[in-house]
Amino acid sequence: MQIQDLPYPDPGVPDARSGPRFLWWLFKNQLDGQLKALAWGMLHFLSVSALPFCVGVAIQAVVDRSGGRLALAGGLLALCCAGSALGDTFLHRAAVTNWITAAARVQQVLARKAAHLGSALTRRVAAGEVVAVSTGDVEKIGWFVEALSRFTAAAVTIVVVCVGLVVYQPALGVIVAVGLPVLALAVLPLLPRATRRADVQREKAGRATELASDTVAGLRVLRGIGGEELFLDRYRAASQEVRHAAVRSARMWSLISAIQVLLPGLLLITVVWYGVRLTGQGRVDVGELVAVYSSVMILTYPLRHFEEIAMAYSFSRPSARRAARVLSLERATDTGGTLTGGELPSGDLYDPATGLLAPAGRFTAVVCGDPDAAGRLAERLGGHPSEKSESVLLGGVPLDEVPLGIARTAVLVQDKDPVLLSGTLRELLDVPKSGAVAPEPALAAAQCEDVLAALVQGSVDAADPMDARITERGRSLSGGQRQRLALARSLVTDPEVLVLDEPTSAVDSHTEARIAQGVRDLRAGRTTVVFTSSPLLLDRADRVVLVHEGEVVAVGVHRDLLHSEPRYRAVVTREPDDDRDHHRNGDLPVAAAHGSALDEVMKELEEIEESA
Template sequence: MLPFDAAPSGTPDTSHWDLMQIQDLPYPHPGVPDARSGPRFLWWLFRNQLGGQLKALAWGLLHFASVSALPFCVGIAVQAVVDRSGARLALAGALLAVCCAGNALGDTFLHRAAITNWITAAARVQQLLARKAALLGSALTRRVAAGEVVAVSTGDVEKIGWFVEAVSRFTAAALTIVLVCVGLLVYQPALGVVVIIGLPVLALAVLPLLPRATRRADVQREKAGRATELASDTVAGLRVLRGIGGEQLFLDRYRRASQEVRHAAVRSARMWSLISAIQVLLPGLLLIAVVWHGVHLARDGRIGVGELVTVYSSVMILTYPLRHFEEIAMAYSFSRPSAKRAARVLSLERATDTGGSRAAGTLPSGDLHDPDTGLLATAGRLTAVVCGDPDAAGRLAERLGGHPSEKGTPVTLGGVPLDELPLDCARTAVLVQDKDPVLLSGTLRELLDVPASGAVEPSEALAAARCEDVLAALAQGSVGAEDPMDARITERGRSLSGGQRQRLALARALVADPEVLVLDEPTSAVDSHTEARIAEGVRGLRDGRTTVVFTSSPLLLDRAERVVFLHEGRAAAVGTHRELVRADPRYRAVVTRETDEEADARTAGADGAGWDAAGSDVAGVETVGAGRGRALNSDGRHGGPESDRREGGRLTDDRLADDDVLHQLEEIEETA
């Protein structure tokens, strides 16, 4: 995708864009598109490169006029030979030379102008899509399918550019046909009338077939979009699919989707081949009619041989510009759904004004407060948020980053509503890292080269995120990289395990050192030993900075300075982890995944196991509930006596028998 600058989205269109060339790309600002519909968007693109269109039209007229004038020159030459006129033969030769020169010149520069128009139109669409993606952020793929976004930003931009540049060539061809018909009518009225009647029939004969061809093309696009989306989803989850043995299942699904695309493409191609056949058949029939009528006129002496040759050659030559009628119909048929998809993406807007109603200046600081849930993250402290619904937790994390709530109540930072801040200021003040962060390809140094306060060095962030083994793995896997910071990371970090990717993403967020850092399940893919060390590292590095962690892991919760428990969308309890485990059974049920039956069994002391006042298992960790012998994983979930956690396709022993967790439970029992 083409790069773009950070010019404000409200910058108006400027007329100097019409004169820009390919070397001037990217545009200082691509403009504000008319995204109300696909045709309006296509018209907007055409208007914004009007200079290039006029240039292509001029060269196109020179090219088509030169080609169409050749039959007149040949007719003059033939008649001159018949009449034995050397002067007219010389004139015909000179005219032929001029026409050939005009043809060569016009064809060369028409091709140059057409390609320029195509590339600049596609580049403008790509810039617009890139800006829209940057503006919407993660909200884009929630409102538009990922496959559709990929289709718009790749194949669709080429089809849109094709139609935009084809308009000028079609206009030149249509004007040339009109001029030739008028010239034939003046030159030889008897045959010119036949041509004038026949050419509109040729041009309009395929119109009844275009709606059906367009529908078939739309079906093909739709199926291709679904196949692309399925492919992207399969590739993104390939590691998981292999782990559960579902790789073949999804491969079969993609194979079926691919076959559906092939069948739809064949049906669409059949219709377009029929249109092409008609475009060949009808000009042939017209040519036969002209020759048949012309022979009779020549036999009667009403026209000369040169005139017959001229009309015959003109009709034959006109099949060349007539092909542009088929091309413009095909280009519009293919580009219309593409433009519709692009307009749909470009019409998406943030619910809040990206410019903000407050002037950019000093970033606000203080408590982070969400009025909808009552969540209050005290300034300078590590606050953990426990929510039984992971989806609700993800939505709340996004809302804390400045995204509006369903009720429209803004989140405030130090009493300042985030939606009143300019978008870049809001993102600088509050950084949200979701549970599925993306690692861009490049070196580790480039990955950590993000806008930051400068207070946290990359080495400190990597140490806090416990990335020692990640650095060793990167150094070992990169040939010629002595410094791990110069080791290359593959696309989306696919060569790393899930836990390694998660820790690198955490280090990147720590390097940014925002005023408020919101982390959504930052350790869900790491083992309990590493999780405990990460909790200590994050708390130490973020000391004095506001940090909000969405998690249900006892290890992280125990190291938080403040825990907020959300129940049914509201802050139901606030305190430390140990206080809430002892005092709030709802909190204990979420953190330990305790079922009602297990709670009843614990209360009754089934199998000699029970919970003390602190909410800890009296027997340690081996018996939880009705003698089921289950242990707690590091994220608070129950597992078997040998509970395993899958990390990036590899199984790691993750039982609560780890020393850190046992020590935590022993301390809770002692305080009880």
């Protein structure tokens, strides 16, 4: 696989059972590139390691006054230099290719997993951790996969050179052959501690990244309540923890580096001291001593790869563990879709866990006093049931038995906090859709006229609102404007079932009333479920369902439920808890207790209807 061939047509199915298994899966999938890097690495390292032998032959030829051997040594030197240059060039090329292609493979499987899980991903893993895995962790994983082949080439070279030295000059070669493995393994006792410190550093860095991501995402709100200094102090403290952990980790790695410099120096002194004695005794030629001495000097180069592979593994292991954790996530009942055929399921939407029924082609509003419970129920309606609950049925067909792509086409859930990606408005609305709803009526139904004007005003070269650019997450827009654009995007999609979780919580009452009517008109004949406690939306619904403590307790229309169901009235009119206690105890007549609240709600509805 070459860089120009990216992305992969199929990145494969990762082994996400653990970090080491994930790294091994990557290595196996990069085997062709690894073998290329190994071959070029051995050519480079062996050519460099052969230079001392050539120098030794040349020196001995000068001592013996042999022109023929001197010429031979010169030719061998030129050949080794050419091999070293050629091997180094293509080793670097193969190593960079392995790094980038491994990182690309990881990013593709992560992107595929994110697309598979959808919004459920950030409910189970912090958004900051997802960002850390897909950026810094990907690079560290690619580093280890790339360094492995170079390390293998260096290890093979050291073995070959040690054998060659024993054959070339046994007296000195044995010392080198015994000393080099000691040098390579001397730092092993320090690696577990260095790895633990690296793990701590990566964990603290990940938490700091999560905190920074969450702070930036909520910066507008933090400024509104004056809380940016509090979160800045938290990030400053987290950053200092990362710095302290990095210093502790660097100290250990500096100790390992010092040992990697000290021990080869001691070996070199030993070889020179013993070699000089053997040369004085006539047992070793001068050229042989120079060759062995130079070999020890040169071998410190491949020995450095032992330290690098240890560092690469120490830093990549926690990264691989985090990536494996994300990749191991599955939908609660992920069967991959047991039903065949490409037809979309249709009919009533029914949740067995709560008893919620949304009739086909009707506008159903759901009132739930617990916003978190409402969010979980909306997620379940989108085909993401919890482990202990049954799957939602669409037309009598369990959604978890429908292929994921078809299920998502049939049911669309708009979260309470939808995300707007950066780009033009045209790109924002370029989503998979039925084609029955054009962008213009969707924008009109979502009351986006002022949003379009704001986008055009903020763009220098966009006369057409559809070509106006939206900043990342729509940060240049107000909360209500972002909410309405997201609603327009959902309306353009035109799914069989549209589930909206508090779609108008950030807009004013008059705009909310017009949105309610616009959504009702545009979605006529389609199934729409809205989670809300707004009287304006509830009054436009064909059917209102009250969910209390995880089950449906009342069904009707808004104005009837206001008079007949105290629990519904308490949620919709925001009745204080102490008033509810009095009413339950019979201290006040029900009609008298709620008359003023009902009158205010009904009066507000009538005024907004007249103005709309």
